[in-house]
Amino acid sequence: MPVLALRARDLGADVSTAAAIVALTGVGMLLASLPAGALVARIGERRALVAAGFADAGAMALAALTDSVAGLAAGVLLSGMCWTMFLIARQGFMIDVVPITHRARAMSLLGGSYRVGVLVGPLIGAGLISLTGLTSVFWLGAAMSVAASLLAGTMPDLGEEKRAAARETGHVGVWSVIAGHRRLLATLGTAVVILGMSRSLRLSLLPLWADHVGLSASTTSLIFAGAAALDVALMWPGGWLMDTRGRMVVAVPVVLSMAIACLLLPLASSALSVGLVMALIAAGNGLGSGIVMTLGADAAPIEGRSQFLGAWRLCGDIGNTGGPLVVSAVAAVAPLATACLVVGLLGLAGAGWVGYWTGRVDHDRRTASAVPAAAGRRT
Numbered sequence: 001m002p003v004l005a006l007r008a009r010d011l012g013a014d015v016s017t018a019a020a021i022v023a024l025t026g027v028g029m030l031l032a033s034l035p036a037g038a039l040v041a042r043i044g045e046r047r048a049l050v051a052a053g054f055a056d057a058g059a060m061a062l063a064a065l066t067d068s069v070a071g072l073a074a075g076v077l078l079s080g081m082c083w084t085m086f087l088i089a090r091q092g093f094m095i096d097v098v099p100i101t102h103r104a105r106a107m108s109l110l111g112g113s114y115r116v117g118v119l120v121g122p123l124i125g126a127g128l129i130s131l132t133g134l135t136s137v138f139w140l141g142a143a144m145s146v147a148a149s150l151l152a153g154t155m156p157d158l159g160e161e162k163r164a165a166a167r168e169t170g171h172v173g174v175w176s177v178i179a180g181h182r183r184l185l186a187t188l189g190t191a192v193v194i195l196g197m198s199r200s201l202r203l204s205l206l207p208l209w210a211d212h213v214g215l216s217a218s219t220t221s222l223i224f225a226g227a228a229a230l231d232v233a234l235m236w237p238g239g240w241l242m243d244t245r246g247r248m249v250v251a252v253p254v255v256l257s258m259a260i261a262c263l264l265l266p267l268a269s270s271a272l273s274v275g276l277v278m279a280l281i282a283a284g285n286g287l288g289s290g291i292v293m294t295l296g297a298d299a300a301p302i303e304g305r306s307q308f309l310g311a312w313r314l315c316g317d318i319g320n321t322g323g324p325l326v327v328s329a330v331a332a333v334a335p336l337a338t339a340c341l342v343v344g345l346l347g348l349a350g351a352g353w354v355g356y357w358t359g360r361v362d363h364d365r366r367t368a369s370a371v372p373a374a375a376g377r378r379t
Helices: 004-010 015-043 045-065 069-097 100-131 136-152 160-169 174-180 182-212 217-233 235-245 248-267 271-287 291-299 305-333 336-378
Strands: none
Touching: 004 015, 004 069, 015 045, 015 069, 015 160, 015 174, 015 305, 045 069, 045 136, 069 100, 069 291, 069 305, 100 136, 100 217, 100 235, 100 291, 174 182, 174 305, 182 217, 182 248, 182 271, 182 291, 182 305, 182 336, 217 235, 217 271, 235 248, 235 271, 235 291, 248 271, 248 291, 248 336, 291 305, 291 336, 305 336
């Protein structure tokens, strides 16, 4: 991810075009969310993981070999589409294999594994670039995608009987699943959009503010590295809290930490103060590792699960894409400090919405677990 813009510039793109190339990853994810869910329902999670990995390797190879901006754009778009299918498939597999009592901890570790990759990948890539060149990073990405496919190929293929029955009766349509769960997607799904927006802001607003107050690129990178370490350290406690105390106690701090950090950011004028604000965001984000996947697993129906997870993924992708767009829109007509305050106030309102609907999820889970317990006591 860090070298996409640099690769685009090497191929002759101007700054705005290079930024658009980077954004194509998110565009690919948005475009593929619903089709990917339908495909996973037909071929199963294991085949989807293997196919997504090999297709992503092809996308990375294209990005390395192409001599045009259009070719790079095609590779980045395809990579984003593959990533969405990978996310949906791995989430569905985890729903099947993990006991519900440990679901949040498993999802937190799954989200944490991505964070470890984000932390380690650029370090390896930086070493490769210094030894060879920029395109070597894309070959590294291709090799990692192939490795992921081969590893996924060793997993059990679950749900074959269910898929065979669905082939006989006809698979549930994506739009019928969305229509059947439209209220859930409009309420709890909106909470997921807010969660996605809150998380995406740290990657757009924080670097802009660091540059605004005159911090060097190396200092900003060190701040982000420290925040990433804190993020990883808190993923297990966050999963434990979700399993034992409910989803709301983690979901609300994710949004609230980002909102408060945005309100404090205009007061940050040094590396230390910017680092403290970033640490606040990282603490909330680390506790919320896996929260979107956990809520999706809680809400997913038995029939049409993959199709539903595709719609759920779309909600998260809308939030991830929407956060930077909000910052960009406000910053285009007002100072960056104003953008921080606007986003912070929106976050405070969003925290209330997220708290209400995740609280409903916790109430439903307690009610569902209380019924079997009461029946056992009567027996």
